[in-house]
Amino acid sequence: MGYLKWIEIEDSAPDWNLQQLKSCSANESVLFCAVVKSNAYGHGAREFTSLLPSADWFAVNSLDEGLELRQFGIKRPILLLGHVLMEKLSEAIDADLRLTVYNIETLEKLEEILQKDTICRIHVKIETGTGRQGILPENVPEFLRRASGIDGLEIEGMLTHFANIEDTLNHDFAEKQLGIFKEVLETVRKSGIFPSIIHTACTAATILFPETHFNMLRTGVGLYGLWPSRETFLSAQSNGIPVPELRPVLSWKTRIAQIKELPAGSYIGYGCTYRTNRKTRLGVLPVGYADGYDRKCSNSAHVLVRRKRAPILGRVCMNLVMVDLTDIPEASLEDTVVLLGKDGNEIITAEMMAEWVGTINYEIVTRISPFIPRVIVKRGSGSVH
Ligand SMILES: Cc1ncc(COP(=O)(O)O)c(C=O)c1O
Numbered sequence: 422m423g424y425l426k427w428i429e430i431e432d433s434a435p436d437w438n439l440q441q442l443k444s445c446s447a448n449e450s451v452l453f454c455a456v457v458k459s460n461a462y463g464h465g466a467r468e469f470t471s472l473l474p475s476a477d478w479f480a481v482n483s484l485d486e487g488l489e490l491r492q493f494g495i496k497r498p499i500l501l502l503g504h505v506l507m508e509k510l511s512e513a514i515d516a517d518l519r520l521t522v523y524n525i526e527t528l529e530k531l532e533e534i535l536q537k538d539t540i541c542r543i544h545v546k547i548e549t550g551t552g553r554q555g556i557l558p559e560n561v562p563e564f565l566r567r568a569s570g571i572d573g574l575e576i577e578g579m580l581t582h583f584a585n586i587e588d589t590l591n592h593d594f595a596e597k598q599l600g601i602f603k604e605v606l607e608t609v610r611k612s613g614i615f616p617s618i619i620h621t622a623c624t625a626a627t628i629l630f631p632e633t634h635f636n637m638l639r640t641g642v643g644l645y646g647l648w649p650s651r652e653t654f655l656s657a658q659s660n661g662i663p664v665p666e667l668r669p670v671l672s673w674k675t676r677i678a679q680i681k682e683l684p685a686g687s688y689i690g691y692g693c694t695y696r697t698n699r700k701t702r703l704g705v706l707p708v709g710y711a712d713g714y715d716r717k718c719s720n721s722a723h724v725l726v727r728r729k730r731a732p733i734l735g736r737v738c739m740n741l742v743m744v745d746l747t748d749i750p751e752a753s754l755e756d757t758v759v760l761l762g763k764d765g766n767e768i769i770t771a772e773m774m775a776e777w778v779g780t781i782n783y784e785i786v787t788r789i790s791p792f793i794p795r796v797i798v799k800r801g802s803g804s805v806h
Contacts, residue, residue: 422757425707426675428795429762430464434670435472438644441665443475445627446634454478454620456641458486458502463713463786464645464671465795467493472797473644480639484509487518500544500578504554510534514541519577521546523556528567528574535573543568544578545616547605549598551584558605565612578618579606580639587625587649590656595626599633625649628665629656646670647771647782669770671786672762673793676755677726679705680746689743690735695720697734702746704731706758709740713788714760717778718742726752728765761785 443453455476456462461469466489470479479495481487482503490499500519507530513520514534522528522543531541545564548555556564568574581602585594602621609616619635624643626633646669648654657664683703689695704726710716719736724744731744731752746752761769771782778785 422674422796424794424796425678426673426712426793428463428465428789428793429672429674429798430468430472430795431668431670431672431800432472432797433800434646434668435469435644436475438646438665438667438670439473439475441667442624442627442638442640442643445631445663445665446638447631448634448636450636451634452477452618452620452637454480454500454637454639455644456480456502456623456639457490458482458641459787460791462641462645462783463789463791465791466490468795468797469670470495478637484513484518487513488516491516491518514539519544521554521580523548523554525560525564525567528564528571531574532571535571537572539573540575541573542575542577544580544618544620545576545609547579547581547602549581549601549605550594551582551598553582555581558601558608561605561608562612565609565614569614576609576614576616578620578637579609579616580620583621583623583626583633586623586629587653590652590659592629592656595630595633599630623649625653628653629660629662642783643667644670645786647786650781651772669762671771673760673789674762675706675708675758675760677704677746677752677758678707678741678755680752680754681705688735690719691738692736695735699747701734702750702752703734704744704746704752704758706742706744707740708742708760709738711739712790712793714742715774715778715780715785715788718774722774722777723769725759725762725764725767725769726756728767730767731758 458481478498480500484505487499487501511534520543523546546555548557583595618637620637620639622633622638624640627638627640646667683701687697716737723730723732729749734743771785774785775782
């Protein structure tokens with residue numbers, strides 16, 4: 422692999438994970454909307470979407486992400502989950518991107534720009550307790566009244582998002598949200614509007630709550646082979662729910678850029694936070710926090726070299742990380758180093774790294790720099806050494 426640092430994406434894992442998640446639903450014809458926002462959770466939007474032939478829909482956050490998927494040649498429906506500036510709404514409509522709408526101001530703007538024979542399909546997002554994007558239930562009737570007077574506007578979908586479904590073993594709050602959503606859906610239907618696609622299920626809901634599935638799953642993290650949380654896994658196990666077999670998709674690798682011996686008592690890196698207590702064989706790696714390798718890994722994480730653990734010494738710099746190779750004498754210049762992923766029997770998971778730096782697996786993968794090349798590899802053929 423002729424790269425200094427790169428991300429390997431296992432070719433068959435995304436669609437495998439999709440099938441595993443889809444099989445959580447009793448409804449075989451349920452649609453699957455693959456959430457590929459934020460560069461496909463850091464996996465590389467182009468590469469990742471190319472490995473998902475079974476996705477019926479895609480969801481991204483921004484207009485730019487939606488346009489990018491169209492440039493890749495994706496013809497399937499794409500839902501924009503985030504805010505689109507009023508002045509850019511027509512660009513979304515021209516590219517046939519579905520809008521998530523949750524305020525009257527957007528409707529007013531759509532009314533102004535929708536021309537004869539143009540269709541704009543929107544998905545109305547209901548605020549059910551997440552306290553972020555969404556229209557409050559009491560404002561829905563007025564929203565519908567305004568929407569129904571706009572020629573060319575189709576309310577194609579209705580959605581909400583759960584606030585507290587992956588962080589807990591107690592799912593009362595999620596059930597309350599679902600109850601509110603169902604009530605609003607009933608009101609909408611009673612008013613004579615029948616959105617054809619109803620979707621609320623993120624990964625945890627897909628696995629744990631069939632009642633949230635409606636006719637489309639809107640699932641992100643599980644597609645990447647990651648569990649939303651330990652609690653989700655435990656909830657599934659303890660409630661006797663079939664546990665999907667999720668396969669992590671991504672490995673993150675680099676190479677040793679320099680090896681040198683330093684005497685005992687040498688300082689390593691900025692702030693002199695590490696001092697060697699023995700003669701130390703130091704490896705310098707060309708990766709740093711600018712690549713998304715968290716600075717909190719300083720003096721506390723490890724990488725894998727020649728199937729062994731090499732501890733990080735000193736602070737993670739912007740573009741460099743130093744590791745201890747003293748106990749890996751076979752390591753040599755330009756050897757492959759695994760930052761995330763497997764090497765022999767050793768593994769560094771996104772969950773381990775998240776624990777080291779005090780965050781969640783979502784953030785670990787999403788923050789990997791988009792400038793690092795993503796390379797699709799066959800299962801079991803990832804490069805080592
Ligand atoms: C609105 C919305 N729907 C779906 C998802 C997917 O959630 P998950 O990655 O937990 O499946 C997200 C993720 O952040 C989201 O913001």
